[in-house]
Amino acid sequence: MSKKGTSSFILQRASAVVLAPLSIWFLFAIVSALTADYATARAWLAAPWNAALVGGFFIIGALHMRIGMAEIIVDYIHSWLKDVLLFINWLAALGLIAAAAWSIYIISFVG
Amino acid sequence: MADGAASERPLSPHLQIWRFTVTLAASITHRISGAVLYGGLLLMALWLIGLAFNPALFATASAIIHSAPGFILIVGFVWSLLFHLMNGLRHLYWDYGRGFALKTATMTAWLVYIAATLATALIIWAGYGGGA
Ligand code: HEM
Ligand code: HEM
Numbered sequence: 001m002s003k004k005g006t007s008s009f010i011l012q013r014a015s016a017v018v019l020a021p022l023s024i025w026f027l028f029a030i031v032s033a034l035t036a037d038y039a040t041a042r043a044w045l046a047a048p049w050n051a052a053l054v055g056g057f058f059i060i061g062a063l064h065m066r067i068g069m070a071e072i073i074v075d076y077i078h079s080w081l082k083d084v085l086l087f088i089n090w091l092a093a094l095g096l097i098a099a100a101a102w103s104i105y106i107i108s109f110v111g
Numbered sequence: 112m113a114d115g116a117a118s119e120r121p122l123s124p125h126l127q128i129w130r131f132t133v134t135l136a137a138s139i140t141h142r143i144s145g146a147v148l149y150g151g152l153l154l155m156a157l158w159l160i161g162l163a164f165n166p167a168l169f170a171t172a173s174a175i176i177h178s179a180p181g182f183i184l185i186v187g188f189v190w191s192l193l194f195h196l197m198n199g200l201r202h203l204y205w206d207y208g209r210g211f212a213l214k215t216a217t218m219t220a221w222l223v224y225i226a227a228t229l230a231t232a233l234i235i236w237a238g239y240g241g242g243a
Contacts, residue, residue, distance in 0.1 A: 013203060013206060016199050016202075016203060017203065019196075019199075020196060020199065020200065023192055023196050024196075026192075027189065027192065027193070027234055030185075030188075030189065030234075030238065031234055031237050031238040032238075037173075038162070038166055038169050038170075038173075041162055041169075042162060045162065054159075058152065058155075058156070058159075061148075061152055062152070065145070065148065065149045065152060068145050068149075069145075069146070069149055072142060072145075072146065092149075092153065095156070096152060096153060096156050099156040099159060099160055100156060100159055102163070103156075103159040103160050103162065103163035103164070104159070104163075106163040106164065107162065107163050
């Protein structure tokens with residue numbers, strides 16, 4: 001258990017270090033997103049660099065947010081509900097990775 | 112929730128017994144902004160799915176984003192990301208063993224609130240056409 005806690009601690013920090021520059025880039029993406037239409041957005045995401053960075057942001061973000069939310073759940077919930085929420089938390093992170101990877105794959109390679 | 116017998120882990124100290132300090136506020140805001148970003152990423156996954164598979168879903172997202180509640184959502188997300196990012200750097204600096212002096216911690220906490228708010232205003236202004 002303590003071993004698992006340590007690796008979560010390290011992964012939480014390592015993912016934060018990677019997310020910091022990605023987030024700054026991501027904010028610029030959101031700025032341009034606010035005024036684009038469907039075709040523009042799709043063309044933008046089909047560019048390999050944009051696809052890779054959006055994918056990276058979502059996958060590393062999912063790892064980071066799963067650990068962070070688990071910490072919040074464990075701090076406040078002490079009943080059986082805790083395990084249910086921790087499980088949902090896992091599903092949400094996995095779903096996020098799957099949704100991002102699949103969508104980007106379709107846009108990049110299937111069209 | 113905690114029925115006494117079942118919880119061996121100590122509870123976090125009760126929030127009511129604290130006096131307001133900006134460092135405490137920043138610590139709570141870090142947690143809240145993390146939760147906001149959690150929800151934001153899930154919403155954005157919907158946007159990605161709409162972009163890949165479903166133009167109608169994308170059109171709905173577009174309508175939402177151009178409504179007043181959508182505007183508040185965007186501002187909230189941008190501010191949360193900026194605050195969490197900057198305050199996260201504070202956390203990483205602490206993990207490295209630096210920045211604990213009370214004066215330093217208080218100053219950097221104020222700085223994060225102010226910088227996050229200014230940068231949000233700038234980004235929203237640029238995003239909605241002010242800079243274009
Ligand atoms: C992608 C969006 C992000 C999400 C969804 C997210 C989510 C979270 C959550 C839920 C927590 C737990 C908060 C708590 O325990 O009180 C957390 C903690 C943390 N986040 Fe993030 N975060 C994101 C981006 C970032 C970025 C860009 C950084 C860059 C510095 C960062 C740095 C940290 C650090 C250092 C912690 C640990 C704080 C502590 O020691 O308690 N996060 N995050
Ligand atoms: C994964 C996160 C997101 C990324 C990387 C992103 C990126 C983009 C990009 C690059 C464009 C086209 C910009 C251009 O080339 O000018 C765009 C358009 C758009 N995005 Fe996003 N966006 C994201 C999240 C969202 C979210 C959460 C929403 C709303 C719920 C949204 C709504 C829109 C809309 C509505 C457009 C078209 C705007 C219009 O038709 O007026 N996006 N996005």
